[in-house]
Amino acid sequence: MSESGLLERLIEALRVLPGVGHKSAQRMALHLLERQRERGRHLAAMMAEALDKIGNCQQCRNLTEHAVCSICRSAARDATSICVVESPADLSALEVATGYRGRYFVLHGRLSPMDGLGPQELGLNLLAERLAAPGLQEVIIATNPTVEGEATAHYLTQMARKHDLKVSRLAHGVPLGGELEYIDRGTLAHAFGQRVRA
């Protein structure tokens, strides 16, 4: 296929997808061209439309093609609680795993001055407005348990403490189905120290 300029350019363009190297990109391009032209055209159209129309929700910054996302619009969701997450993928994981019925706030990152990510970039002025709004009672901080995630959680806790709110964070401990033998020492020490009544 070194002969097809257009095919080579498609293969190169496919490498923007995460985890896709030259070999997988070639397999994808040939698969679409040889077997799935119609669905391939549909994918190209969906991709162009999504990249064009999907932006951030004005209230929670989650990805949506509307001004305000469906969770923020929904009357069924509890407006007295906000859960703060780093990314839309984290929000999705919580939606699938938990029965949480409150609302969210998506940072699109974590505090990381080295990468130029400060309070401004994470939309913390918008979050501050929501924390000050009447009716809010609870803030759940669900950043990742990394160094930067922890620093961000600390910063958010300080912000939330200025208001009369219940502030909580995800529990650390032994993952379900994990074996003690293989769990890192930090997690194990934490789980031991924070042991709960049986």
Added chain:
Amino acid sequence: MSESGLLERLIEALRVLPGVGHKSAQRMALHLLERQRERGRHLAAMMAEALDKIGNCQQCRNLTEHAVCSICRSAARDATSICVVESPADLSALEVATGYRGRYFVLHGRLSPMDGLGPQELGLNLLAERLAAPGLQEVIIATNPTVEGEATAHYLTQMARKHDLKVSRLAHGVPLGGELEYIDRGTLAHAFGQRVRA
């Protein structure tokens, strides 16, 4: 992200790609939306253009956006030799691995009556024309060593024998770097029977 109809539809559309399930599709969609909008738009455009413009070469049936592909057009390629392959991916593998400087013929499949693939579907009338053309001296049959690939090779050999041509097939044997212990019995028996002078 259950909240975004458009995002969900993009994730669903991405599953047309080979080896991509729901989880990878979600990761791809979020990666494009969060970090690679520009390159994502480029990918969508390239995909639409390639699916629109790439067809089969009139002479060898390889994928190309031109009427005749660059290998068939090239005066540097030896027109006295044709190598018959099942797919563009096989052609590409041979181009990368071997120093072959002749031309190709792409079947886009193998004889498989159960799947409705007969001589017609594999373009064997076109191949017959090329075999009859003056100047051709050699045919290399490079189908895959599967049951259907072998049957196809047998059929192609019969076709080529009608003309005064040198007909050859890829050698079977022990793969380089393989260990005898782990090679299937059929291959090992073949390699032993066809052993060559040291």
